[in-house]
Amino acid sequence: MNNLLDDIQKITLMGPGPSCVDDSVLNAMAKDTIGHLDPAFIKIMDTMKGQLKTLLHTENQLTIPVSGTGSAGMESCFVNLIEKGDAVLVLINGVFGMRMQDVATRLGADVDTLEFEWGTPVIVDDVKKQIAKKAYKIVAVVHAETSTGVKNPVAEIGALVKGSDTIYLVDAVTSFGGIEITMDAWGIDVLYSGTQKCLSCPPGLAPISFSEKAVAAIKQRKTKVPNWYLDLTMIMNYWAGATRAYHHTAPINMLYGLYQALYLILEEGEDAVYKRHMDNHLLLVDGLKEIGINMLVDESCRLPMLNSVHIPEGADDAAVRSRLLKEFKIEIGAGLGPLAGKIWRIGLMGHTARPENVEKLLTALKKVL
């Protein structure tokens, strides 16, 4: 029988994720599967919680990877906190803010939104005015809006919410591992991420972290969490409880991969990793400018790991991306929503953020355009 896996080619992944994965992470995933209750596996779980806490700069005990992709992380944060009628404010300036709104609405929350132009950041003063008008159980924002390349002022919004009863919930899917996140100092109560962006692990897991205030909110629920699979009160017993009570079978080999990906970041050093992202971002921006390609987002709020660029006049969006993939083995991302056909999204996430990849893309673009 023909085996399709034999045809898989190495692609330089410069889209909005997945990013390039180091061989040591791929090899970690190929280690022998052991039991989810094996003491050797429990030790890996415990160490992984520590890795995540170190990189997020948090003391939160409930800091674990959820068994699903980044969107499962989003789902788990909202479903554990929301009960019918809870007031939620979602700040929207791209696809992932909209997704938060959709998730919270489906769960029966009373959702208000503040919307900002795609490609621009959330305006802190507007948030200040809104939360002065109404008491929210949750204020939610995306740190790195993957659909536009904008960095939102997460620390500044956190300063507004700090000390109140409101739970501050942040989407760190694209930011985690690429730019600084100091969860506790910024007053973030709840955070979720994904593995396939700046952590450079294949997709499949969603690191989350809940502050004591957020855990207390789960415990004060009047109704059971309506999602058994993502019920953190039970998942906590497996990840941190004295008895390690089985909930669902953990995705063992995916967790090996995440352990190794976090190991690599800690080995290289957090600051060095962030600097590598920024250096390569600047290299890319300069190189693109030389060939007449301009950035969508203002320098003041540009993400280093997700570079949205205007598609040059006369270039065929899909044809260029297809040629890059087929002829040059480079993947870049298309625009989403109102930006479809107008921008490309060039990722420099995690392991991808290296000068040789920037050069490779620039060389290819020169040939294709």
Place this chain on the structure above:
Amino acid sequence: MNNLLDDIQKITLMGPGPSCVDDSVLNAMAKDTIGHLDPAFIKIMDTMKGQLKTLLHTENQLTIPVSGTGSAGMESCFVNLIEKGDAVLVLINGVFGMRMQDVATRLGADVDTLEFEWGTPVIVDDVKKQIAKKAYKIVAVVHAETSTGVKNPVAEIGALVKGSDTIYLVDAVTSFGGIEITMDAWGIDVLYSGTQKCLSCPPGLAPISFSEKAVAAIKQRKTKVPNWYLDLTMIMNYWAGATRAYHHTAPINMLYGLYQALYLILEEGEDAVYKRHMDNHLLLVDGLKEIGINMLVDESCRLPMLNSVHIPEGADDAAVRSRLLKEFKIEIGAGLGPLAGKIWRIGLMGHTARPENVEKLLTALKKVL
């Protein structure tokens, strides 16, 4: 830095899952990550749908792996079908029937149960009487009850439900890949499974299949599916839609693993795989009998892949399992719920179901007891 992955030892996994994984499946997971919208990946997805349909003996278009473990499969089946107040009948004779009840109740269903003694099968006549009394939207049963080792009469219950408006929902987590499932012939409308049992892939994915009748039920919902991550109306667009619209980033490398695991089963041949499970089960039962260990479940409804045995008098449950793991690198499972401390659960799932493993366990048990 010390790397915990260096300490992982090869364990013969003879518990209730995960099972032993073939090297080719582990190596598949270590293949280079490619994009979730890459045409090469779409081709793998399409082929995988075919592999699953072949093994489940179904024509269901909606036959895909969900991005989570087996319990996410359970969650996705119930959450897509249930709206508040829907009448659901759950047949319970073990932990996983109870879990179904919990999942459906959290979703606001009007749940009735029929309970049967753990270690015995569901009684078809009782089901017949109950469904004559009340019209149910869903009747749900576990095919292979992993907590007891009992095979439930799935085909016989299906015959009762067939032709009615009721949706017949079957948990095939432990049965799929180890015993025959002819989904369409048996009248199963909705089925979910997991990868870490008889498919012998690491945990992390949940194959599901929905009949046209079940898909129509999703489309007739009055309310949106309250779980964004598992909303099949959107996931279908990615797995089968003409545009392949992005929903969430698929767990690429896990899917490589599942593709390879299904490839191996199809290569060996479905009947040969089932025969291998049965042959090794009989070998194990004989060998256990010789050393005075007796089966919990009557021969008429015993599962070949999950063998529940009475813990011999005088044996220390935890100490024996711990010695098997540490000294002999063999994992077997403990009892759950009312059977904790009373039984061991010996798995012969997928790649584990081989004579050398049976011999290895029997030899070890003789030494330890």
